[in-house]
Amino acid sequence: MPRAAKAAGDKPAPKKRKGIYQMPDPLPLGEELTDFQKKKWALGPSVGKGGFGEIYLASEVKEGKPQENPSHVIKIEPRGNGPLFCELHFYQRAAKPDMIKSWKKKQKLKHLGVPSYITAGIHKDKRFLVMDRFGEDLWNLFLKSGKKFSPKAAYTIGIQMVDALEYVHDQGYVHADIKGSNILLGFEPKAKDQVFLVDFGLVSKYMGINGHNVYKPDPKKAHEGTLEYTSIGAHEGISSSRRHDFEILGYNLVQWMSGDLPWSKVTKETEVQAIKVKHSKDRNSFLQLSFKEQTYPTELRDYFNYVDKIAYEEKPNYSKIKALFKKGIVSSGEKFDGKLQFVTPKKENIKAINTPRKSPMKSPVKPAKNTKKPAKRNSDSSETAETPAKKRTKRKMQTEDSSSDARSPSPQRNPEKKPISRAAGGKAKTNQRNPGSKKVKTLKRLVASTTIATQTSPGLKGLRRTRKKAGKRDA
Structure with missing residues (x-):
């Protein structure tokens, strides 16, 4: 499994080094790429960069003209990079449209947050993957919401992620990099309450020909994934299992509802690992430290207590986890209707009540200080100044x-x-x-x-x- 790359905001390295991947050269607007099925795709503007490659809007070329209003994106990486190869491998083997359609019917789901495979190809010295176009990612929404989601929004996202992870796990894979920037809203208006788990660049098989992977630390694989959310097992270099995906999801839920994690500002890998190990022994103190003066949801405590007890090779109880999240929504005073609510009304109302109203006509003026000294009274006489x-x-x-x-x-x-x-x-x-x-x-x-x-x-x-x-x- 490839090692994690630097964050998207870091400058791309011109040369490939250990732990850093080479970035592709920018492609001109309108350049056409041909996929494995001989279909042509015209590139639109770049819409994002990651640690592994770049993403462009794209339209299928029909009758020599690209379609208007692009409904797809193309992810491009140099052929020497490994993440897109792993992601392409997953989509081709585990995310075919008919497979996802069959699973949704079997599980009686209206929505499954796993993108379907469309097509891919090779362009010069680059590998590319064609995907559906999605909306905004949760990390941007998290920042816009004042670094806090309502319990209803967080749990609703969690329920959809449980459905997505159950499908991925059923195909024999683990995602290993669940985070807000890898969870996207649907692009179409009808999909505004749907989220999709993307970026399978760190995906790996937990089940091989001989069964489940063996629990064995490997220092060469230590600290794989995103440092803030990766599991304790990943810190030790142990091959990811289904339990690890749920540990990662739990850290995201805590951050979404509390606004922070105790180790968010720590950058040293071994120190982050030590803090996570310490808090794994006392989840109450972990949640209290994360939520500070707030009262933490008891459902989160029950969630971590359950995840910590899942054995390395054990299959999680997905229905139990979803029921726990639904209970959390009800406990917060909301109803489970599947709708995403990214602003907490109660918090806004309290803020509006406590904030004094300003005059719409003029800005408030500070009262002038009285610089005149009061007239002194003569203590030796009964005289007073004439008013x-x-x-x-x-x-x-x-x-x-x-x-x-x-x-x-x-x-x-x-x-x-x-x-x-x-x-x-x-x-x-x-x-x-x-x-x-x-x-x-x-x-x-x-x-x-x-x-x-x-x-x-x-x-x-x-x-x-x-x-x-x-x-x-x-x-």
């Missing part, structure tokens, strides 16, 4: 005093006195007496008493009491 209201009252009264046609000083008609009376805690009073000829004298006394009250009284109450006394003397 603006007092000053306005004083000026008003002085103006009325000098006027030849003096008006009544009734508080009801003076707009400045009404707030003063309320601030003092009382109600505005109306002078019901007719001041007659004493009006001018009363005004002079009020002005004089107001000045005295401002200098001697602690507040407006003193002013009110002074005015009241002045009114009695006038009467």
Whole structure:
């Protein structure tokens, strides 16, 4: 079985080295490739690169013209690379259309997430494989969803993967590289709730002529697969078995629901292996560490407890695993209807409730800080500064005093006195007496008493009491 290559984001190596595969030279747009059945395929734009090769959109050429709206892709690798050879071998022997159709009928399945073999060929020094066109991969969806899937989405994907693995295992193979970037959505709108397991570049036979592979560590094969998800057995160099596929699937489920794995940031292979071995002895601590403050689903704990007990050569109970995942969907408050839900409504609602609404008209403005210092009060004297209201009252009264046609000083008609009376805690009073000829004298006394009250009284109450006394003397 070929060793794992570097991630798709790494730069391709110009020369073939140990553990690294040579990348093919780019092919021009519109170049035609001829498959083993003498059909011609026109290349479209490149849609992706992996550690082994490149993938292009492709259309079958009919009557000298390629079809519009490509519904296929072509995967191309140099002939010296091994992964596409292994993948092509699997499709030709175990994924023929009639085989998949027969299995679906036997298992009463509407959907099986294993692509059917279409055709392949050799183009110059390159090997190519024609496949159906698929939609987005789960890793991109995982990132778009804030690195978290709802339990319903994760378990629904898990159920479809169990069906796919049961078929692959029944053909005598193990996948050994299950991960989000190798699980694709269907391309057609009617297939939006369907996922497909692709990239069989690390596929291997677990069952030979003499029966099941022997449990024997091989240092030359140690750490095969994707480091983050590969099984403990693969770390030891043991040939993959059906149990290993389910261990890998379990790590994906934990990451999809919790957002992380305890060893995600560790890059050294032996350290990752040691952490996985440690957590295999206590699945509760593994799940608690993965989910942190969240409560982990008990179905995941039961799943790992079951997978850990599967013997190396034992056939897994696929129906039991699917029933466990269906139970997990119900426990999360959802119903099992086969629909994929990549955004958790409950989380969004909570976020919407806790997030204050912003004004649609203008952005929020921070309140200005009050830089004025409050007036200091003289502790040795009862004097207080005149308020603006007092000053306005004083000026008003002085103006009325000098006027030849003096008006009544009734508080009801003076707009400045009404707030003063309320601030003092009382109600505005109306002078019901007719001041007659004493009006001018009363005004002079009020002005004089107001000045005295401002200098001697602690507040407006003193002013009110002074005015009241002045009114009695006038009467």
